[in-house]
Amino acid sequence: MAMASKASVPHILFLCFLLFPLLVVSQTHSNVTLGTHLIAGEKGSPWTSPSGNFAFGFRPLEDQDSFLLCIWFNQIPDQTIVWYANGDKPAPKKSKIELTTDGQLVLSNPHGQELWKADINSSHVSYAAMLDNGNFVVESKDFNHIWESFSQPTDTILPGQILQVGDNLFSRLTNTNYSRGRFQLRLLEDGTLELNPVALPSYFPYDPYFSIEAQPADPRSRLVYNESGLLYVQRSNGSIVYVSTTVVLPIADFYHRATIDFNGVFSLYAHPRPSRGSGGSWSARKSIPLNICLINGDLGSGACGFNSYCGIANGMPNCECPPEYTQSDPNDILSGCKPKIPLACKEDELDSPEAVFEFKDLSGTDWPKADYERFEPVTEDECRKLCLKDCYCAVAIYRNVTCWMKKLPLSNGRLSASDTGKALIKIRRASSVSTKKKNKKIAIVVGSLGASVFINFLLLAATSLIAIFAYKKRPKSSKQVSNISETNLRSFTYKELEEATNGFKEELGKGAFGIVYKGHFPLGSQNLVAVKRLDKVVQEGEKEFKTEVSVIGQTHHKNLVRLFGFCEEGPHRLLVYEFMSNGSLASFLFGLSRPHWDQRTQIAIGISRGLCYLHEECSTQIIHCDIKPQNILLDDIFRPRISDFGLAKLLMPDQVLTRTGIRGTKGYVAPEWFRSMPITAKVDVYSFGVMLLEIISCRRCVETAWGAEEKAILTDWAYDCYREGKLEDLVERDEEAMRDEKKLLTFVMIAIWCIQEDPSLRPTMKKVSQMLEGAVDVPHPPCPFPFSSIY
Ligand SMILES: *[C@@H]1O[C@H](CO)[C@@H](O)[C@H](O)[C@H]1NC(C)=O
Ligand SMILES: *[C@@H]1O[C@H](CO)[C@@H](O)[C@H](O)[C@H]1NC(C)=O
Numbered sequence: 001m002a003m004a005s006k007a008s009v010p011h012i013l014f015l016c017f018l019l020f021p022l023l024v025v026s027q028t029h030s031n032v033t034l035g036t037h038l039i040a041g042e043k044g045s046p047w048t049s050p051s052g053n054f055a056f057g058f059r060p061l062e063d064q065d066s067f068l069l070c071i072w073f074n075q076i077p078d079q080t081i082v083w084y085a086n087g088d089k090p091a092p093k094k095s096k097i098e099l100t101t102d103g104q105l106v107l108s109n110p111h112g113q114e115l116w117k118a119d120i121n122s123s124h125v126s127y128a129a130m131l132d133n134g135n136f137v138v139e140s141k142d143f144n145h146i147w148e149s150f151s152q153p154t155d156t157i158l159p160g161q162i163l164q165v166g167d168n169l170f171s172r173l174t175n176t177n178y179s180r181g182r183f184q185l186r187l188l189e190d191g192t193l194e195l196n197p198v199a200l201p202s203y204f205p206y207d208p209y210f211s212i213e214a215q216p217a218d219p220r221s222r223l224v225y226n227e228s229g230l231l232y233v234q235r236s237n238g239s240i241v242y243v244s245t246t247v248v249l250p251i252a253d254f255y256h257r258a259t260i261d262f263n264g265v266f267s268l269y270a271h272p273r274p275s276r277g278s279g280g281s282w283s284a285r286k287s288i289p290l291n292i293c294l295i296n297g298d299l300g301s302g303a304c305g306f307n308s309y310c311g312i313a314n315g316m317p318n319c320e321c322p323p324e325y326t327q328s329d330p331n332d333i334l335s336g337c338k339p340k341i342p343l344a345c346k347e348d349e350l351d352s353p354e355a356v357f358e359f360k361d362l363s364g365t366d367w368p369k370a371d372y373e374r375f376e377p378v379t380e381d382e383c384r385k386l387c388l389k390d391c392y393c394a395v396a397i398y399r400n401v402t403c404w405m406k407k408l409p410l411s412n413g414r415l416s417a418s419d420t421g422k423a424l425i426k427i428r429r430a431s432s433v434s435t436k437k438k439n440k441k442i443a444i445v446v447g448s449l450g451a452s453v454f455i456n457f458l459l460l461a462a463t464s465l466i467a468i469f470a471y472k473k474r475p476k477s478s479k480q481v482s483n484i485s486e487t488n489l490r491s492f493t494y495k496e497l498e499e500a501t502n503g504f505k506e507e508l509g510k511g512a513f514g515i516v517y518k519g520h521f522p523l524g525s526q527n528l529v530a531v532k533r534l535d536k537v538v539q540e541g542e543k544e545f546k547t548e549v550s551v552i553g554q555t556h557h558k559n560l561v562r563l564f565g566f567c568e569e570g571p572h573r574l575l576v577y578e579f580m581s582n583g584s585l586a587s588f589l590f591g592l593s594r595p596h597w598d599q600r601t602q603i604a605i606g607i608s609r610g611l612c613y614l615h616e617e618c619s620t621q622i623i624h625c626d627i628k629p630q631n632i633l634l635d636d637i638f639r640p641r642i643s644d645f646g647l648a649k650l651l652m653p654d655q656v657l658t659r660t661g662i663r664g665t666k667g668y669v670a671p672e673w674f675r676s677m678p679i680t681a682k683v684d685v686y687s688f689g690v691m692l693l694e695i696i697s698c699r700r701c702v703e704t705a706w707g708a709e710e711k712a713i714l715t716d717w718a719y720d721c722y723r724e725g726k727l728e729d730l731v732e733r734d735e736e737a738m739r740d741e742k743k744l745l746t747f748v749m750i751a752i753w754c755i756q757e758d759p760s761l762r763p764t765m766k767k768v769s770q771m772l773e774g775a776v777d778v779p780h781p782p783c784p785f786p787f788s789s790i791y
């Protein structure tokens, strides 16, 4: 009883919190009567649906000065937009949307000029309403939809919505620019459903990259997103071709939408409803096509812009520029790339082309549609020379003994881990152009000296003022950086980090060493950093901390989280890392939807490379001691990055690698921690093996909620499945994995080698990485638990 009364105060508070949004929602405009309007940029609630799930109104665009008239999910933090009226004509502040007294729905700017108007041909309009399914309707007196947003779709459809032949969805230009973009989904007159790129600004459709054909033609076909969240093409005789998976996520628990994203991928998304508790996010349950990088039309640039290349990450394309190329439009990732220094090859430079051009190598990259010459057999060196001597040649691909020469613009660029070729990117040496520029600068200075002494004086004064300012603004701490030479680590003041994290407000996660916070700091590509506060560090001398930090600071590998700097001030010890936008491998693997098999295998390979680097390739061997999915983070292209490495010594300066303090996490800890055996890098191999099984099966290593006891411990169960030849059970009949049977078996065998109880039987990380990549054969592993397990 006492407990209950104690708890009641927070309960009341909690209820207030619950009621608050309800109160707001209760002011919903369920019916929009004639003569009602909304003004862009003014306070006042949008027109919401009776349940409050959807809203119709204005949302500010990125510049905050113009507005989009749109419909959005109103009860989730994302406020995802599902329909918009004026994507290509942003509405300035104080624009007005009005359901006029004569029944027209008009968006006009502050000068009264019309920006958009619903196509209403009736004089019988009675009212308008935002419905609970996301449809905004204008109703007649006899309750017919005279106009509805569902029949004017933009890039999204919702359950309940149906497309007829001739209808299409079109992507937006970028994530934040709602003008019509480069891809469309359409239901053709003959009933064929297809996805294709279009040529901006004419919208001429290029070859489709996905289609469901109607055989024979069936102009009464429809694309139906039914109220259970299933998406299918329905033929006139009633037969159905599914576009979505046939597994339903209950509408009562999840919001659903299907969107053609700006990058051309058409995805079916689900989001837990707010009634299931706060949090959650959209996750793609199915994406079409599986790999948009493989678009291969005859015209156009492919998935990314010209000269760009595309890598696939979680079904989403990632466009990158070749070395010494830069994105054509910095705000538009699909705009393609251009050489930083134009190649501008001239015949008279070809006498000694080496002085003018050089190559940057890029492995696994190809632009399969840009060839104009092929040489075979040649050596790589000959390939380089051939390209150097040819003004057309912008890139040469060297694979086996073949040299392919390519000219600009490069199209359909792609990056593939299985491509054994190498792209030789020809670039103009800066030295071959900069001399002319320097001459110019000198000319200007001389010229202005010749002009007026007075102007020169002004210039001088201005420059010195700027210089003084710049000096003052420079953070004081930068002087201390020299303490840790050799690395380019930066030393931060505590105050700087306190400000960057807004007083350690936003927590990203908790680790074995303390809490990690999100911070804003102009470092790296995103201006975001992760600040780790080490609260359990033993107060050792300054030297100890700095030595450790400098060891971490000297690591450079694409599969490790990068350390930018540190703070060491009084009792405070903090580390500042690169921010990883896609969370941890744990949330990726064990989330709502099962990630693609290809991606999982790539992630496994990446982690093995990172570990191999820590064990064998950096100047001081680093044993991680706590490999698990929570300590693997995913960057913006879903590349795995190992975090939390190198900290073991900071925590327990004297006793690392002894049994007195077992490091690691239950389920992942190697057996030698419990036995009188030396602790070596093989403990990481063991943990990696357990994690590899988790990556293969998308389940946690210990799962008690699974009912069947024999499945509870993943390592045991995986070996059972392997021994009995039932790997399909291990991957829960994952179709992609089962289609790749050979790799699945290899990966499971590698994992079983890694979890051998006898450390000397476990392969090194280098060997593991070679085996995963298919470079060496994998023999059949013995039973990993020859002694009875001590767990
Ligand atoms: C909206 O208006 C119609 C017609 O006047 C009426 O039947 C309906 O009950 C109204 N709905 C709400 C929620 O007020
Ligand atoms: C409006 O509807 C009337 C009758 O339904 C029709 O005659 C007329 O052509 C329509 N106008 C437009 C512009 O669609």
Ligand SMILES: *[C@@H]1O[C@H](CO)[C@@H](O)[C@H](O)[C@H]1NC(C)=O
Residues within 6 Å of the ligand: 061, 090, 173, 177, 178, 179
């Ligand atoms: C969106 O992109 C188009 C084309 O580049 C541009 O004209 C327009 O101004 C952009 N709109 C916004 C709101 O940035």
Ligand SMILES: *[C@@H]1O[C@H](CO)[C@@H](O)[C@H](O)[C@H]1NC(C)=O
Residues within 6 Å of the ligand: 226, 227, 228, 229, 230, 240
């Ligand atoms: C949606 O379609 C599926 C398959 O055709 C059907 O089983 C289900 O009942 C449909 N749901 C609704 C609400 O119509």
Ligand SMILES: *[C@@H]1O[C@H](CO)[C@@H](O)[C@H](O)[C@H]1NC(C)=O
Residues within 6 Å of the ligand: 214, 215, 216, 218, 235, 237, 238, 239
């Ligand atoms: C319906 O028509 C499609 C072709 O449009 C055909 O493949 C299918 O077999 C037909 N189904 C039935 C039940 O007639």
Ligand SMILES: *[C@@H]1O[C@H](CO)[C@@H](O)[C@H](O)[C@H]1NC(C)=O
Residues within 6 Å of the ligand: 400, 401
């Ligand atoms: C490389 O090319 C040679 C000659 O064309 C061919 O015999 C050989 O099989 C190729 N090797 C690979 C790995 O493709």
